[in-house]
Amino acid sequence: MSASDDARSFSRENSSHFLEELFEMLRIPSLSGDPAHASDVRKMADWLADHMISLGLEKVQVMETAGHPVVYGEWMGAGPHRPTVLVYGHYDVVPASLEDGWDTNPFEPVVKDGIIYARGATDDKGQLFIHVKALESYLQTTGSAPVNIKYLIEGEEEVSSPNLLPFIQENLDLLQADVCVISDSSMATIEEPAVTHSLRGMTYLEVEVRGPREDLHSGFYGGAVKNPGNALAEIIASMYNADGTIAVEGFYDDVVELSAEEREMVARTDMSDRQLLDATGTPEPWGDERFTIKERVSARPSLDVNGIWGGYSGPGPKTIIPSSAGAKISSRLVANQDPEKIFELIKAHIERVAPPSVTVDVRLLTVGRPALIPFDLPEMQAAARAYEKGWGHEPVFTRGGGSIPVVADITDLMKIPVVMMGYGLDTDGLHSPNEHYRIEMFERGIETAIVYLEELAGIER
Amino acid sequence: MSASDDARSFSRENSSHFLEELFEMLRIPSLSGDPAHASDVRKMADWLADHMISLGLEKVQVMETAGHPVVYGEWMGAGPHRPTVLVYGHYDVVPASLEDGWDTNPFEPVVKDGIIYARGATDDKGQLFIHVKALESYLQTTGSAPVNIKYLIEGEEEVSSPNLLPFIQENLDLLQADVCVISDSSMATIEEPAVTHSLRGMTYLEVEVRGPREDLHSGFYGGAVKNPGNALAEIIASMYNADGTIAVEGFYDDVVELSAEEREMVARTDMSDRQLLDATGTPEPWGDERFTIKERVSARPSLDVNGIWGGYSGPGPKTIIPSSAGAKISSRLVANQDPEKIFELIKAHIERVAPPSVTVDVRLLTVGRPALIPFDLPEMQAAARAYEKGWGHEPVFTRGGGSIPVVADITDLMKIPVVMMGYGLDTDGLHSPNEHYRIEMFERGIETAIVYLEELAGIER
Numbered sequence: 020m021s022a023s024d025d026a027r028s029f030s031r032e033n034s035s036h037f038l039e040e041l042f043e044m045l046r047i048p049s050l051s052g053d054p055a056h057a058s059d060v061r062k063m064a065d066w067l068a069d070h071m072i073s074l075g076l077e078k079v080q081v082m083e084t085a086g087h088p089v090v091y092g093e094w095m096g097a098g099p100h101r102p103t104v105l106v107y108g109h110y111d112v113v114p115a116s117l118e119d120g121w122d123t124n125p126f127e128p129v130v131k132d133g134i135i136y137a138r139g140a141t142d143d144k145g146q147l148f149i150h151v152k153a154l155e156s157y158l159q160t161t162g163s164a165p166v167n168i169k170y171l172i173e174g175e176e177e178v179s180s181p182n183l184l185p186f187i188q189e190n191l192d193l194l195q196a197d198v199c200v201i202s203d204s205s206m207a208t209i210e211e212p213a214v215t216h217s218l219r220g221m222t223y224l225e226v227e228v229r230g231p232r233e234d235l236h237s238g239f240y241g242g243a244v245k246n247p248g249n250a251l252a253e254i255i256a257s258m259y260n261a262d263g264t265i266a267v268e269g270f271y272d273d274v275v276e277l278s279a280e281e282r283e284m285v286a287r288t289d290m291s292d293r294q295l296l297d298a299t300g301t302p303e304p305w306g307d308e309r310f311t312i313k314e315r316v317s318a319r320p321s322l323d324v325n326g327i328w329g330g331y332s333g334p335g336p337k338t339i340i341p342s343s344a345g346a347k348i349s350s351r352l353v354a355n356q357d358p359e360k361i362f363e364l365i366k367a368h369i370e371r372v373a374p375p376s377v378t379v380d381v382r383l384l385t386v387g388r389p390a391l392i393p394f395d396l397p398e399m400q401a402a403a404r405a406y407e408k409g410w411g412h413e414p415v416f417t418r419g420g421g422s423i424p425v426v427a428d429i430t431d432l433m434k435i436p437v438v439m440m441g442y443g444l445d446t447d448g449l450h451s452p453n454e455h456y457r458i459e460m461f462e463r464g465i466e467t468a469i470v471y472l473e474e475l476a477g478i479e480r
Numbered sequence: 481m482s483a484s485d486d487a488r489s490f491s492r493e494n495s496s497h498f499l500e501e502l503f504e505m506l507r508i509p510s511l512s513g514d515p516a517h518a519s520d521v522r523k524m525a526d527w528l529a530d531h532m533i534s535l536g537l538e539k540v541q542v543m544e545t546a547g548h549p550v551v552y553g554e555w556m557g558a559g560p561h562r563p564t565v566l567v568y569g570h571y572d573v574v575p576a577s578l579e580d581g582w583d584t585n586p587f588e589p590v591v592k593d594g595i596i597y598a599r600g601a602t603d604d605k606g607q608l609f610i611h612v613k614a615l616e617s618y619l620q621t622t623g624s625a626p627v628n629i630k631y632l633i634e635g636e637e638e639v640s641s642p643n644l645l646p647f648i649q650e651n652l653d654l655l656q657a658d659v660c661v662i663s664d665s666s667m668a669t670i671e672e673p674a675v676t677h678s679l680r681g682m683t684y685l686e687v688e689v690r691g692p693r694e695d696l697h698s699g700f701y702g703g704a705v706k707n708p709g710n711a712l713a714e715i716i717a718s719m720y721n722a723d724g725t726i727a728v729e730g731f732y733d734d735v736v737e738l739s740a741e742e743r744e745m746v747a748r749t750d751m752s753d754r755q756l757l758d759a760t761g762t763p764e765p766w767g768d769e770r771f772t773i774k775e776r777v778s779a780r781p782s783l784d785v786n787g788i789w790g791g792y793s794g795p796g797p798k799t800i801i802p803s804s805a806g807a808k809i810s811s812r813l814v815a816n817q818d819p820e821k822i823f824e825l826i827k828a829h830i831e832r833v834a835p836p837s838v839t840v841d842v843r844l845l846t847v848g849r850p851a852l853i854p855f856d857l858p859e860m861q862a863a864a865r866a867y868e869k870g871w872g873h874e875p876v877f878t879r880g881g882g883s884i885p886v887v888a889d890i891t892d893l894m895k896i897p898v899v900m901m902g903y904g905l906d907t908d909g910l911h912s913p914n915e916h917y918r919i920e921m922f923e924r925g926i927e928t929a930i931v932y933l934e935e936l937a938g939i940e941r
Contacts, residue, residue: 051796052794052795052796052797052798053794053795053796054795113798113799114792114794114798119695120694178796178797179797219699221699221799223797223799230762230763231760231761231762232760232761233581233761233909233912233913234580234911234913235760235911235912236882236910236911236912237782237784237786237810237812238680238682238777238812238880238881238882238883239777239881239882239906240760240777240881241777241782241783241784241812241881242767242768242776242777242780242781242782242812242881243751243756243765243766243767243773243776243777244756244760244762244765244766244767245762245764245766246784246785248716248784248785248786248787248788248807249716249717249719249720249783249784249785251713251788252712252713252714252715252716252717252785252788253713253716253717253720254713255709255710255713255714255717256710256713256714256716256717256718257717258710259710259714290704295701295704295705299692299693299696299701299705300692300693300694301691301692301705301706301837301838302691302836302837302838302839303706303837304704304705304837305704305705305706305835305837306703306704306705307703312704315703315704316699316700316701316702316703316704319703320703321698321702321703322702322710323698323702323707323709323710323801324707324709324710324713324790324791324802324805325698325709325791325792325797325798325799325800325801325802326709326790326791326792326793326798326800326802327709327712327713327788327789327790327791327793327805328788328789328790328793329785329787329788329789330785330786330787330788330808331575331786331787331808332787332788332789332806332808333513333514333575334513334514334515335512335513335514335639335845336513336639336640336684336786336808336810336845336846337513337574337575337786337787337808337911338574338682338684338786338810338882338883338911339786339787339911339912340784340786341785341786341787344785344788345793346709347791347792347793347797347798349698349797349799351698351699351702351703374766375763375764376762376763376764376765376766377762377763378763384796384797385797419699420699420700420701420702420703421697421699421700421799422699422799445700448694449697450695450696450697450798450799450800451694451695451696451697451800452694452695
């Protein structure tokens, strides 16, 4: 039996203990986007640091940033001749409440039919914990792991990591590694594991349209005062063409077009209309029909209203012209779009189309750069072998539609490959009510992570 | 000294006592549109009935409807040879809270520089109470009034009086009168009293756009699933043409165009661009430039977003495609537009422009018919004399932009003229934060109402 076999056995035997620990994490509502939860975010960071210390990691620290802290810890016992892997994860979550449609308290994990229901179960507490348990499984059996490991667990991923780039810049020596592995992505079914080699970036902004200084009686002024609600609708409507392409001038200028070969690879993981309808409940597919569904959601940019508000939304009628209306709007970007440049283009578009009878305020909330990583690197191929041996299925290399800004930050600053080994399912409902995570995925993830450490040790350098 | 002189003296001497009574009314948050305030609405009705009984009125009753009750009371002591005036008013109010921008509690009246600040101060508790105090001033001095008076005070005006039409139909004998007087309108300055002879009607609807069955992660599906927030914006944007005219097919078909003479009369009370900007704080006037500002807000229809919502509006970014988005939309109508027909036209428009990738639900909330009453009737001319003698200024006849559905109901069902004698100011901020009412307006209103009863008695029949 190899060292990894012992570690895998240990992880299987200790599964229910590992789950109990995971539930402790899930009970902490570490909402990074809501100042009211700042102390919960801190509590979560402290919990993780305490946990790392209890496993025997070194240099464990809750490191301050301008926002929420980063948790760092390392195990360097494999020695300087062995490679070092940097594990990135995030301990923060997006908002969740019963009123949003959860069947149970989102911060009190419930297991039903082998599935854990809780905010953060799959994104990303469950997935980041896999890497901690993989190391623990080695240390508790052979007393050593095949490679050195550093953990960088941040608390601001869900608000687009505004302080991570400076953190990495200031801690390049501490973080130095040969490869970075991230588990914060997903696969279509448990039999189709995926290594993500591309991610979309993001420009997230807020627009506020202001008209009269206070709400007006619509009978007295309706017809002579521009309604900010109508004006906002007109601004948003102007952002799309009828064919599903984005109407903002210059928006597509830097988009890297898909080659014929790439389209062929993307087609291997395409989604049928039926699959899209079943997964989302949308009445019909929609979008730029020159591209397949999978291409639209991973290799093409998008623009979405994430929230819209203004005026009266309580029961019954209220006959006002609201004084203002606003929206959160975000655009998913692909290589080589620059998020700051896209913000300027959208801002210019909004200011151009807004009528002079209202004023508009366009504010940038967050940005994230898109990433595209070659999948023929040895660290990528090691990941494929780890899935085969640890998970039981050969993975596909796929493009992700979401954004993990750290991927571009790490490839750019640390000059190391980032390997995204997703241990979630596309249907886990992350960012939605009733987010969940299959216990089987959690267990197979730990075994795959154990094997990956061994495969990394075997790469010729 | 005539009877009206005695009554006017009494009203002046008892002003502070009358105000104390009005404040009791203003302290009751009788929000007709919010089910949570149903018991306050009932409390308000009971207060009014008790007050009428205390003044010696007869047949005082809190009369049930399918919604909030109507308060009825009468004084028929002038005898069958004298005319009977039906006073209509409403004791309900629109919502108000400190968060909306009120400087003080909207349901605890505060007097500052001779001005009462409270929700309902001008709309319509203050104005309806004027007519009660006018009768009391006669009864407490001469023991009799020059005409018979019936009071019909409803509790659902702010939700467009859904149960008033059947109430009037069922109580035609009880309500029988020669003229109806309503004080629920306003004048530009205290020196320019106005008798309103035209009102806009209303069609108020709610539209809900639904897409995916729950909120989706915008990274996973952005680009392939139609966003209900974007779709709603596109639907609303499609309702207006660039020139400020409404783009709903057939919308203007039944609009009675203004004659040259009417335009001349409307011009007497027109509003300059500067006045509109000062009154509202809007950055620029807006609308159909073929018409003056006053024409746009009183003799032309309008269409406004009263509220819009969908997705996430809390702090920070949240990267979702919302499962639904909705809006409250209302259209102010002019003679001879039919509110039900307009609803069908707007509904057909929305269903036509909505993309098949979302579903839409268009619901009618309330309707109100527009009204247009000749101003050469003797009861109208009596109102003009009452303002001259009681208020101190000759009134203008004007068109109102708001909607008082009961006006059309009474003219149609009871075949009597409705005289709208406004005792408010255009700038009283009704339906807005810091609604207020000048005590001087309240006092002059009572004196004018006292004189009007005498003038009505003198009309040859």
